[in-house]
Amino acid sequence: MTASDRYSYGPYHEGPDPLAPPLDLREALSEIGREVMEGSSPRSALEELLRRGTSGMPGLEEITRRLWERRAEISRSHRLDGTLQQVRELLDRALEAERRALFPDPSDDARFAEMRLDALPSSTAGAVNELGEYPWRSETGRENYQKIRDLLGEELLESRFQGMKQALRSTTPQDVERVRQMMSDLNDLLAAHARGEDTEARFAEFMAEHGKFFPENPHDTEELIDTLAARAAAAQRMMNSMSAQQRAELNELVGQAFGDPRIAQQITDLDAKLRDLRPGQDWESARRFRGDDPLGMGEAVAAMQDLGELDELAAQLAQSYPGARLEDIDLEMLERQIGADARVDAARLAELERELRRQGLFEQAPDGSLRLTPKALRRLGEVALRDIVGKLRSRTGRRETALAGAAGEPTGASRPWQFGDTEPWDVSRTVRNAVLRSASTGSPSVTLDVADVEIAETEQRSRAVVALCVDTSWSMVQDGRWVPMKRTALALQHLISTRFRSDALELITFGRHAGTVDITELTGLEPVWEQGTNLHHALLLAERHLRRHPDAVPVVLVVTDGEPTAHLDPDGTAYFNWPPDRRTLAVTMTQVDSLARLGASISVFMLGEEPRLAAFVDLLARRSGGRVVAPDLDGLGAAVVSDYLRGRRR
Incomplete structure (x- = not known):
């Protein structure tokens, strides 16, 4: 039997392209996360991603540009x-x-x-x-x-x-x-159809007699009329x-x-x-039409049909109607008008939209809007933490550690070995994996493969209680510090939830008032025009969190770009004044002293170079035994994570 008897080759017609590169959901989710953190809704962020595309995938905007170029070419090249x-x-x-x-x-x-x-x-x-x-x-x-x-x-x-x-x-x-x-018979057929008569038999007779005039080969009267x-x-x-x-x-x-x-x-x-x-x-x-190439009536009508299809495709690509989905795009029409590449690009975008929804990265909120799922937030945190770890490596020359704890005490659990791990092997589980793998392949001997290796996880003997206080006043928005602040919180939350699970993290936002939020609320938090930097209220909430965990190492981290301009009065109302009132500074420092008595040193991450802010945070750090870090925006996350790791080792 020859090779030609065993195999046959032909064009591939149905299903996704088997040779297409895999979708990069990480980049897509990162772009969506950035838009959400800037204040967009998840639905708007998804629409913006599909409009712009990704680094390796043209978006709807680029496909639409090709449509308008084709439209302009028809109008500018011809006359009627x-x-x-x-x-x-x-x-x-x-x-x-x-x-x-x-x-x-x-x-x-x-x-x-x-x-x-x-x-x-x-x-x-x-x-x-x-x-x-x-x-x-x-x-x-x-x-x-x-x-x-x-x-x-x-x-x-x-x-x-x-x-x-x-x-x-x-x-x-x-x-x-x-x-x-043919024209006479056609008019009779359409007249009968307009009267509501059953034209199925008459249509069949008409096509048998005059079908050569209709290369579209319609299947019934309605399709013929269309x-x-x-x-x-x-x-x-x-x-x-x-x-x-x-x-x-x-x-x-x-x-x-x-x-x-x-x-x-x-x-x-x-x-x-x-x-x-x-x-x-x-x-x-x-x-x-304002071109030089004259078109006959038939050619002009074909050009008009092309322009009509281009307008229809533009409406489909705009996705501006209720319930719009990329699956609505007529791919055959798109290929006919601007080529096979456009069809592939549109199909890939539809696949990206479908995959983002299928993987559970969005969920329907009770009010009908879309929101990011915990799974999506974990992925965003993972990406943010990976970026931060890369900056830490380049800054200190040290590699990322994969320890579950800092003191090296075994937890009894193990996990597969990854490149860069230096923990001791779990020998019994490693050998068991090798035996099972060798037996499954029918090998008479047992060989050890890197995929068999498991390492013993360790845990930290002590735990930390962490309060991350982030400034959400309007100046953080207008000076471009909003997204870096959110990415920092995401990275820290992901680090603690995956590597230091026994630590207790509280996220505290402060503007005119302070409040505790979970990572979902912080990620989707929209900017609000509100004057006031109420660090006093934030530190009150931080102390309450620390007191709930008296056995843990206290770590307080503050990200701000302004000195305190508001404080909480005994009746619970927020007092605001600019420039800062002496009472505001006094009650804030009193709260700093209260945290210091709990053993908490406060690390302040100062964004900006305002002299009054620098003088205040220097005083705060000296009073609490903490320190001041003045990172640039790209280095904010690395600075906060590094300080957290340093603080929990105290």
């Missing part, structure tokens, strides 16, 4: 008077040949014929109609005049029936009669787009189609029926 121009050229050749034939003849009949030609209307349509009964002496003139009639008939039919020119390559009187009979109405509406838009003079000339000329005025009348009747049956089609709009 191609049929009129061709008729004029044929008419001029016919008249020139006829005058040459009349000139040698000295008879009065010849002079009368010349006078008749000289008196023809200046308009092309008027001249063609006047010559309808003219007795041509020149065979060339007669042939050119007949070409005008054939051209008008072919263009008129092509404007309503795609591919009609190919079906009428050499027009004969028998061809014209077949077309006229096809014809789209073409007829495009023809009407073409007429609307012409100048009044061009439109009048063309309307007058079509009566000469094939020299049989019944054809034009049947087209008029057909258009009227289609307009009644499909009023939702665009019958009224017009386009502006």
